[in-house]
Amino acid sequence: MKYIVIIGDGMADFPMDELNGKTPLMVAKKPYMDMMARKGICGKVKTIPDGFPPGSDVAGMSLFGYDPSRFYTGRAPIEAYGMGIAMSEIDVAFRCNMVSISSAQGEDIMEDYSGGQISTEEAGLFIELLNNRIGRAEFEFFTGVGYRHIMIWRGGKWEMSTTPPHDITKKAILDYLPKGSGADTLIKIMDISKELFRDHPVNQKRIASGKVPVTNIWLWGQGKKASFPLFYEKFGLKGATVAAVDLIKGISSLAGFDRPFVKGAIGYIDTDYSAKAEKALELLKTHDIVYIHVEAPDEASHSGNIKEKIKAIENIDSKILGPLYEKMSGNTRFLVVTDHATPISLKTHYACPVPFAIYEKDGERQGFPKGFNEEIEGMTLDGEGLIRLFLKHRD
Numbered sequence: 427m428k429y430i431v432i433i434g435d436g437m438a439d440f441p442m443d444e445l446n447g448k449t450p451l452m453v454a455k456k457p458y459m460d461m462m463a464r465k466g467i468c469g470k471v472k473t474i475p476d477g478f479p480p481g482s483d484v485a486g487m488s489l490f491g492y493d494p495s496r497f498y499t500g501r502a503p504i505e506a507y508g509m510g511i512a513m514s515e516i517d518v519a520f521r522c523n524m525v526s527i528s529s530a531q532g533e534d535i536m537e538d539y540s541g542g543q544i545s546t547e548e549a550g551l552f553i554e555l556l557n558n559r560i561g562r563a564e565f566e567f568f569t570g571v572g573y574r575h576i577m578i579w580r581g582g583k584w585e586m587s588t589t590p591p592h593d594i595t596k597k598a599i600l601d602y603l604p605k606g607s608g609a610d611t612l613i614k615i616m617d618i619s620k621e622l623f624r625d626h627p628v629n630q631k632r633i634a635s636g637k638v639p640v641t642n643i644w645l646w647g648q649g650k651k652a653s654f655p656l657f658y659e660k661f662g663l664k665g666a667t668v669a670a671v672d673l674i675k676g677i678s679s680l681a682g683f684d685r686p687f688v689k690g691a692i693g694y695i696d697t698d699y700s701a702k703a704e705k706a707l708e709l710l711k712t713h714d715i716v717y718i719h720v721e722a723p724d725e726a727s728h729s730g731n732i733k734e735k736i737k738a739i740e741n742i743d744s745k746i747l748g749p750l751y752e753k754m755s756g757n758t759r760f761l762v763v764t765d766h767a768t769p770i771s772l773k774t775h776y777a778c779p780v781p782f783a784i785y786e787k788d789g790e791r792q793g794f795p796k797g798f799n800e801e802i803e804g805m806t807l808d809g810e811g812l813i814r815l816f817l818k819h820r821d
Contacts, residue, residue, distance in 0.1 A: 429663065429715035429817065430706070430750055431761045433489060433674075434742050435482060436724030436768030438780045438800050442732070450723075450735045450770075451781075451799040456743035458751055459762050459783070460797030466760075466785035468794040469804035471812045473765055473780060480777035481590070482724070483647070485765035486677045488809025490717070491661065492654055500584070500649015501673065506576050508676025508685070511568055513651045518582040520612070521647035522567060522575040523591050524549050524640045527620075533598040539591035539728065540573040542638025543694055548628045549573060552640060555622055560615060570672045571693050577615075577645060583608030588646035592728045593774045604645065612645045619643040656682035661817055663714035668702045674719045684713065693721040695734050699745035706746075707753060715817075718746055727768035735770065756788040761816045762798060779806050784816050 439449040473485035475495055483501035484494045502519035513519060524541035527534050541549070550569045557567050568576040586606030594602050604612040620642035623629060629639040654677075657665050667678035667685045670693035678685045688705045690698025702718055709716045722738035747762065763782040766775050781802040783793065794802045807815065 428758045431717040433719045437764035438767035440769040454739040458747040462785035463783040463798035464793045465790045470779035470806045474777040480775040491813035501647035503649040503652040504676035505672040508672040516581045518579045518584040520577045520645045522577040523644040524573040525644045526638045527641045536594045541640035584648045591644045654680040665715045666709040666713045667717040669719040703746045703749045758787045760785045
């Protein structure tokens with residue numbers, strides 16, 4: 427048996443007036459997802475345990491079969507692990523976003539949490555500058571993908587409050603700056619980055635071409651070194667992951683999965699969906715289970731773009747799930763799921779049970795007749811319970 431997990435990041439949503447009371451999942455043309463829901467085992471999964479932040483870090487851990495209440499230390503150390511960054515037990519990792527902050531009526535506003543969807547190549551020049559001007563034995567910056575990067579504070583502080591920038595789009599940032607022990611240090615670094623970036627050639631070119639400039643960095647998601655038991659030890663299967671973002675690569679690495687580079691997988695709406703499908707097919711020749719993660723629906727939700735979210739869902743179905751279904755043998759089991767809701771009306775993550783469908787090729791059960799969407803009825807499981815059901819490990 428081969429196992430395929432398709433995670434559409436942030437696919438779940440709220441009913442919208444713009445869609446006549448439906449959600450993007452309900453109106454998207456997705457024949458393969460709908461078929462699997464109608465003929466498979468359906469239900470909902472609670473990927474965010476009570477008391478945890480509703481992000482892809484917590485939800486991703488759940489969907490790999492790991493209980494966040496046992497293994498979660500913060501978002502950034504997971505990403506750091508995925509990037510191969512060495513951390514000691516006393517180091518603290520921070521997510522380092524490239525952001526655009528504007529000023530209006532005397533207030534600083536979070537204009538764009540992604541720095542205008544800055545490219546990895548552009549961002550790398552900013553990271554290099556930060557290391558040259560701020561980096562020393564205590565601080566070090568590492569280039570990730572797009573706007574997503576990492577700062578390590580060697581022997582640093584971490585018991586403070588920070589806010590994801592995608593939670594405060596178009597809001598004044600003053601009330602959301604880091605608070606607590608060590609917060610002054612973070613704010614100082616963020617302020618220094620503003621001075622360094624102001625007249626940088628990358629921003630000059632971006633402004634000249636009509637793009638949003640990157641004004642500074644935003645530090646958040648801190649945590650200590652992470653550690654998981656291996657997936658193979660838990661479930662007896664050799665796994666691999668196809669993903670663009672370092673967070674999912676980090677979870678995969680901690681689980682002992684292979685996570686090859688996929689050219690064209692960029693974590694934005696225009697990611698190369700077909701390349702992900704091709705890489706998954708290649709990996710399934712040598713692995714028992716392959717996860718395919720697609721960030722695009724989440725990015726569209728954070729941007730408040732209904733059309734792009736629907737298109738992202740349709741691309742997952744037509745360019746990833748469809749080809750995998752058509753090319754795999756009957757001895758294949760699929761899990762289609764979203765990690766959390768990212769309602770366009772909120773432009774950020776929301777904790778609630780989200781739909782899943784388990785389908786074994788050439789099998790047929792009485793599933794959910796309306797297809798794959800937020801109205802799916804049936805059992806509600808936690809993440810580990812869902813993976814055990816998917817793999818038929820119920821003990």
